Amino acid sequence: xxxxxxxxxxxxxxxxxxxxxxxxxxxxxxxxxxxxxxxxxxxxxxxxxxxxxxxxxxxxxxxxxxxxxxxxxxxxxxxxxxxxxxxxxxxxxxxxxxxxxxxxxxxxxxxxxxxxxxxxxxxxxxxxxxxxxxxxxxxxxxxxxxxxxxxxxxxxxxxxxxxxxxxxxxxxxxxxxxxxxxxxxxxxxxxxxxxxxxxxxxxxxxxxxxxxxxxxxxxxxxxxxxxxxxxxxxxxxxxxxxxxxxxxxxxxxxxxxxxxxxxxxxxxxxxxxxxxxxxxxxxxxxxxxxxxxxxxxxxxxxxxxxxxxxxxxxxxxxxxxxxxxxxxxxxxxxxxxxxxxxxxxxxxxxxxxxxxxxxxxxxxxxxxxxxxxxxxxxxxxxxxxxxxxxxxxxxxxxx
Ligand code: GDD
Ligand code: MG
Numbered sequence: 001x002x003x004x005x006x007x008x009x010x011x012x013x014x015x016x017x018x019x020x021x022x023x024x025x026x027x028x029x030x031x032x033x034x035x036x037x038x039x040x041x042x043x044x045x046x047x048x049x050x051x052x053x054x055x056x057x058x059x060x061x062x063x064x065x066x067x068x069x070x071x072x073x074x075x076x077x078x079x080x081x082x083x084x085x086x087x088x089x090x091x092x093x094x095x096x097x098x099x100x101x102x103x104x105x106x107x108x109x110x111x112x113x114x115x116x117x118x119x120x121x122x123x124x125x126x127x128x129x130x131x132x133x134x135x136x137x138x139x140x141x142x143x144x145x146x147x148x149x150x151x152x153x154x155x156x157x158x159x160x161x162x163x164x165x166x167x168x169x170x171x172x173x174x175x176x177x178x179x180x181x182x183x184x185x186x187x188x189x190x191x192x193x194x195x196x197x198x199x200x201x202x203x204x205x206x207x208x209x210x211x212x213x214x215x216x217x218x219x220x221x222x223x224x225x226x227x228x229x230x231x232x233x234x235x236x237x238x239x240x241x242x243x244x245x246x247x248x249x250x251x252x253x254x255x256x257x258x259x260x261x262x263x264x265x266x267x268x269x270x271x272x273x274x275x276x277x278x279x280x281x282x283x284x285x286x287x288x289x290x291x292x293x294x295x296x297x298x299x300x301x302x303x304x305x306x307x308x309x310x311x312x313x314x315x316x317x318x319x320x321x322x323x324x325x326x327x328x329x330x331x332x333x334x335x336x337x338x339x340x341x342x343x344x345x346x347x348x349x350x351x352x353x354x355x356x357x358x359x360x361x362x363x364x365x366x367x368x369x370x371x372x373x374x375x376x377x378x379x380x381x382x383x384x385x386x387x388x389x390x391x392x393x394x395x396x397x398x399x
Contacts, residue, residue: 001023001025001026001027001028001044001045001050001186001190002023002024002025002028002042002043002044002045003021003022003023003024003042003043003045003187003190003194003306004021004022004024004041004042004043005021005039005040005041005042005043006018006019006021006194006304007019007021007041010236010240010244010246012236012239012240012282012286012287013285013286013287013288013291013297014285014287014291014296014297014298014299014300014301015281015282015285015286015300015301015302015303016197016300016301016302016303017236017246017247017303017305018302018303018304018305019246019305020205020248020305020306020307021304021305021306021307022306022307023183023187023306023307023308023309024042026183026186026309028044028045028046030047031046031047031048043190043194045189045190045193045194049189049193050186050189050190050193051079051081053167053188053189053190053192053193054079054080054081054082054185054186054189055081055082056165056166056167057081057082057083057165057166057167057168057169057185057188057189057192057256058082058083058084058085058156058159058160058163058165058167058168058169059078059079059082059083059084059085059168059169059170059171059185060085060086060087060153060156060157060160060168060169060170060171061074061075061078061084061085061086061087061170061171061172061173062087062088062089062149062152062153062156062170062172062173063086063087063088063089063090063101063173063174064088064089064090064149064152064173065090065091065097066090066173066174066315067174067315068097068100068101068104070173070174070175070176070315071101071104071173072104072108073175073176073177073178073181074171074172074173074174074175074178074181075104075105075108075116076108076178076181077175077177077178077179077180077181077182077185078171078181078182078185079182079185079186079189080112080114082169082185083115083116083117083160083163083165084105084114084115084116084117084394085116085117085118085119085156085159085160085163086101086105086116086117086118086119086173087118087119087120087121087152087153087155087156087159088101088118088119088120088121088152089120089121089122089147089152090120092120092122098120101118102118102394105118105394106394106395108394109394109395110395114395115393115394115395116393116394116395117159117163117389117392117393117394118392118394119155119159119392121144121145121147121151121152121155122144122145123144123145124144125384125385125388126145126155126385127139127143127144127145128384129380129381129384129385130145130155130158130376130381131143132377132380132381132384133376133377133378133379133380133381133384134375134376134377134380135371135373135375135376135377135381137370137371137375138151138154138155138370146269148269148270149253149270149271149273150267150268150269150270150271150272150273150370151269151370153170153267153273154267154370154373156168157259157262157263157373158373158376158378158381159385159392160259161259161263161373161378161382162378162381162382162385162386162389165259166258166259166260167188167192167256167257167258167259168256168257168259168262169184169185169188169202169254169255169256169257170253170254170255170256171184171185171254172253172254172314174314174315175312175313175314176313176314177310177311177312177313179310180308180310180311180312180313183308183309183310184204184254184308187202187204187306187308188202188256190202190306191256191304191306192256192258194304195258195302195304196300196302197299197300197301197302198258198260198261198299199258199260199261199264199296199299199300199301199302200257200258200261200301200302200303200304201255201256201257201258201261201277201281201301201302201303201304202255202256202257202303202304202305202306203249203252203254203255203274203303203304203305203306204249204252204254204255204305204306204307204308205248205249205252205305205306205307205308206307206308206311206312207307207308207309207310207311208311208312209222209311209312209313210311210312210313222251222322223322223327223355224251224322224323224326224327224330225248225249225250225251227327227331227351227355228250228251228275228327228330228331228334229245229247229248229249229250230347230351231250231331231334231344231347231348231351232247232250232275232278232279232334233245233246233247234343234344234347235282235334235337235339235340235341235344236282238341238343238344239282239286239288239339247278247305248305249305250274250275250278250330251274251275251326251330252274252305253274254312255274255277257277260296261296261301262373263372263373263374264284264292264293264296264372264374265277265280265281265284265372266280266283266284266369266370266371266372267280267369267370267372268329268333268367268368268369268370269329269367269368269369269370270325270329270368271325271326271329271330272329272330272332272333272367272368274330275330275331275333275334276333276367276369278303279333279334279337279339280292281301281303282337282339283337283338283339284296284301285297285300285301286339288339289338289339323355323356323357324357327352327355327357328352328357328358328364328365329364329365329367331348331351331352331364332364332365332366332367333367334348335348335363335364336364336366336367348364349363352364
């Protein structure tokens with residue numbers, strides 16, 4: 001794969017935020033000695049190197065009642081070397097959609113001879129393992145894991161730790177293009193390959209997000225992303241004193257992290273999770289508040305933003321979902337951060353009023369924060385989970 005080198009980096013304390021890097025060539029051919037000047041503006045990442053990183057990476061697919069055909073397509077796009085982890089919150093009653101996902105995955109793994117784990121978010125063993133390991137932040141009143149994409153992601157990160165992976169990447173299950181899925185995973189691998197720090201994150205920026213309205217229109221920015229990015233950038237500017245547009249992936253659902261970074265971040269419930277990850281990084285390592293982790297602060301936290309070639313086409317859930325479930329909580333995570341000063345708060349209020357998402361005297365809701373995963377007793381969690389691992393593995397026959 002050929003990708004632009006990191007040309008511009010903005011620093012905030014020990015956080016390095018790299019500007020967007022475009023993918024130039026999805027397949028850059030065989031490994032060859034390159035003339036030295038060729039690696040200046042453009043990086044060629046060899047296939048073998050990409051595979052090495054894919055091998056150390058789990059790809060998590062969070063899913064909730066998605067069309068089975070889409071789910072199957074997404075699964076088929078994940079590179080073979082990655083460990084697939086499906087965490088599903090699909091219904092089990094009237095129609096057992098989880099069963100259907102499991103069957104589809106089993107069949108896929110059987111014929112492709114690959115590894116995958118599939119688990120239901122409401123799995124009682126998973127909940128018990130969390131409780132026994134002292135990590136109850138994502139458990140609800142019924143003792144099971146709460147609903148929500150973030151809650152599913154966290155359970156999957158823990159499974160990636162049990163599987164001893166080094167990286168974890170997320171890809172939504174409602175994506176129409178398996179080719180895009182394949183590209184996301186390669187971009188994650190490429191980002192980790194370029195990273196100098198063990199605490200790194202790769203966030204995907206879609207080149208286009210097509211909309212269907214009297215023909216196809218290749219839209220570049222979604223409304224929610226545009227607003228979230230603007231507010232996030234305003235917060236950074238207030239700390240550096242220089243106006244910036246560096247953040248272009250504030251809401252990126254498609255993103256990946258090294259597990260060393262993933263275990264020290266504070267998360268937020270539901271769809272506030274992606275903006276909150278950035279906020280946690282800025283709070284913990286931005287140099288304004290006390291450093292959250294001395295080793296990570298020393299190594300620095302690195303953020304990559306990669307622009308993919310494939311357009312992004314996923315299921316559309318309509319305006320209200322975008323406003324209430326995504327924009328509002330996302331901006332809430334910026335607004336309620338101790339880093340957020342008056343001007344950014346005002347900007348957030350103005351944006352939300354303009355979108356009719358709040359009333360004149362209202363504030364965005366406080367995010368529900370989730371303690372870093374490091375608080376868990378991983379040994380205990382692993383002990384409970386390994387005992388039942390066979391029933392989550394797609395290649396194993398069921399007892
Ligand atoms: N396990 C699990 N549990 N998965 C869930 C849950 C849940 O409670 N709720 C939703 N999902 C799955 C969906 O099935 C889908 O695969 C993925 O999580 C994203 O959910 P969507 O409901 O499709 O979100 P979206 O398309 O509006 O927003 C996506 O893109 C945004 C912008 O990049 C999400 O990835 C957002 O998190 C992201 O900010
Ligand atoms: Mg979606």
